[in-house]
Amino acid sequence: MPREEWQTLIRKTIFTKNNNLYFPFFQRDLASAKFCGVFLYIYTVNQKFPKKEKLKSAKTIENLFLEGKTHSKFPVKLFFLQKENIETNLAAFAVPKRNFKSAVDRNRVKRQLREAYRLNKHILEEIRGKKFVMLFLFMGKVKPHYIQLEEAMVKLLKKLRDEMSQDKD
């Protein structure tokens, strides 16, 4: 990417969008931004999770349970299935009513799961050409901490990525 495009991108994401953020390091010399590659990376990665990426079809979910493979890292279990003819990865989240009676608690865990996926789904984008349908099932019986969920999520996604990359070779 040319230097000018980088500058506009950074301006747009850092200065226009959040006026309150203050980075004197960038202000002095935009070229030094490459030292903060990690930071930049986060801001260039797609963190959105719109309707389009949600798994909704009852048929594919049924199919997923029948034919899909599973990985699990307590307290989260991942059902996944490789699929053709889809534009993006599709994900769904489930919390069984048996373990959480209150609808408020179920919703909260689902929201936290969704958040963990949203912030870490870029891991899967490293594999080109393969798309998946996924369902994340929460198996614990008590309300989890967010950190715990995010750790499990990252491990599962990395495991899936490594496995699929090897298959490609």
Add this chain to the structure above:
RNA sequence: ACAGCAGGCCGCCUUAUCGUCCCGAACUUGCUUCGGGAAGGAAAGUCCGGACACCAUAGGGAAGCAUAGCGGCUAACGGCCGUCGUCCCGAACUCGUUUCGGGAUAGGACAAGUGCAACAGAAAGAAUGUACAGGUAAUGCUGUAGUGAAAUCAGGUAAACUCUAUGCGGUGAAAUGCCACGUAAACCUGUGCUCGAGGGUACCCGCCCGAUGCAGGAGGGUAGGCAGAUUGAGCGUGCGGGCAACCGUACGCCUAGAUAAAUGAUAAGGUACCGAACUAGCUUCGGUAACAGAACCCGGCUUAUAGGCCUGCUUUUUUU
């Protein structure tokens, strides 16, 4: 001031970053940018009542269900308000089943029929009798004692069947209308076509629909979108009427619309409460953040609920 009871109201706040859904506008038509909006008093339980939709604009019979002093409110109600009776609690005095205050109340009919009443008791509804006293021509004829919740009296009991009065047609947004996609107006068996199978959400009658039909079997297809659906018995304030529930009127406001189901996640600070520590301060440290998540929409009822605020009544203590 503290405590108790009753009723009503509120029910964490601020900032930052990254997101979700809906509406509007803009253009470079990207799911891009900008602007606006996004859970509750119970959204819960699904216990009543409506609105709305379709089925014969909905008929007759029988059955079933619900309600139950009287009056009012309401779109309607099994709800709410007022009031009378009955029962319970407290206080006062003129001690009366009075007066005042508070609470509870499914509160029509046993003068139509049927049923029921353990134990005790002579006897519990066509069954008669013990002791004492009274009375008679004579007799349980009368009273008291005794049993029991109730003992001869128009007996009690209907949250016993039942009767009376009043109300209720049925099915519920999976209603209903439209669009798109897909085999298949396919196969096998039975039955029927005006002398009519079957259907119209229990039953009978009636009425209507009805032939490429109906019932069963095996094996398949689809399971998407739009409307319904978010402006309404709407909310707020003032004034007027009414004991009150509530009604009228003027002005202002627009306030979620998802559908594998949005309204969030993370961090920091504050606030409130609880606990501990001592330096006893409205310090320090730690913990907790009630119950709970719209699913067609309203009016109630019921249940869950940390903490805080307000009003009224009562008791006790202190001061004037």
Add this chain to the structure above:
RNA sequence: CGGGAUGUAGCGCAGCCUGGUAGCGUACACGUCUGGGGGGCGUGGGGUCGCAAGUUCAAAUCUUGUCAUCCCGA
């Protein structure tokens, strides 16, 4: 969202319709038969009848409300 059922001893159930004594099996304790175990026989303990209110002289039973669990339809 709609419809239906069940809560009684540690466990599994009856009794409720038609109101007055809470029972059966199993488990538990003790005794007995046996050299011992198993098993048989006998005796005994154990119950806020899910909770709350009401009707009644009297409620597991009738009525209303409520809580919990389970099942069915889509």
